[in-house]
Amino acid sequence: MSERFIRLEEIIDAPAAEVWKAWTTVEGLRTFLAPEAVIDVKAGGAWEIHFDPAAPEGLRGSEGCKVLEVKKGRLLVFEWNFVPGSPIRDEKTTVAIEIHAFGDAQCQVGLEVVGWKEGADWDAGFAYFSEAWNLVLARLEHSFNAGPIDWTNPWRPAA
Numbered sequence: 001m002s003e004r005f006i007r008l009e010e011i012i013d014a015p016a017a018e019v020w021k022a023w024t025t026v027e028g029l030r031t032f033l034a035p036e037a038v039i040d041v042k043a044g045g046a047w048e049i050h051f052d053p054a055a056p057e058g059l060r061g062s063e064g065c066k067v068l069e070v071k072k073g074r075l076l077v078f079e080w081n082f083v084p085g086s087p088i089r090d091e092k093t094t095v096a097i098e099i100h101a102f103g104d105a106q107c108q109v110g111l112e113v114v115g116w117k118e119g120a121d122w123d124a125g126f127a128y129f130s131e132a133w134n135l136v137l138a139r140l141e142h143s144f145n146a147g148p149i150d151w152t153n154p155w156r157p158a159a
Contacts, residue, residue, distance in 0.1 A: 006113040006130050010137040014144040016101035019109060020073050022140060023097055031148035032139040034061060041070055047078040059084040065092065074099055080113065083128070088121045093129075111137060 012019050022028035024041045029049065036050035045067040050060040057063070062081055069077040079092040098110040111133055116126055139149055 004116050004126065006111070006126070006133055008111045008133055008137055010109050010111075010141055011102070011106060012109055012141055012144055013106055015105055016099050016107035017073065018144070019099055019107050019140070022143065023076055023099075030151075032143040033136060035151035036060075039067070041067055041076070043067055043069055055084070064090075068094065080129075082125050086121065086125065088125065091117070091122075095133075109137065109140065 022031055024039070026037045026039060029037045029039070034049045034051045036053040038046050038048040038050070040046045047062060047065045047067050048060075049062045049065075052060055062079075065079040065081055067076070067078050069075065076097045078095055080095045081092050082089050093113050093115040096110075096112045096114075098112075100108045100110070102108060113129060113133060116122055143149060
């Protein structure tokens with residue numbers, strides 16, 4: 001394992017409890033991350049985010065991933081696999097989401113991804129997810145400022 005990691009932070013103008021719900025409910029995840037999900041927010045529970053719900057099983061998103069740790073309202077840790085078609089699709093990294101309240105109406109979301117291995121496929125995955133997780137946090141912020149993502153056109157808020 002290498003020492004590399006992805007570490008991002010975003011200040012969100014929303015109560016920490018609402019941002020926690022965005023990360024830990026299917027309804028919340030639909031507002032910024034993906035159109036569908038199967039999650040059970042407890043250690044060992046499912047963490048399957050379906051970016052393409054109509055795709056065949058195994059090609060929808062983070063299928064087969066699990067929640068690793070939960071500290072309600074503050075910390076969510078889960079497995080994350082690689083995109084369908086990747087030669088290392090079944091390999092996993094670990095994602096930690098930390099939420100810290102700044103008063104009643106603002107919080108900081110920290111996102112860290114660890115568990116990267118060596119090799120060209122891992123390098124490509126690291127480059128891809130460095131950008132993708134930035135997009136996820138931008139969409140999270142967008143969902144609180146402009147409204148939820150409209151998955152028929154992901155750059156427009158839902159009507």
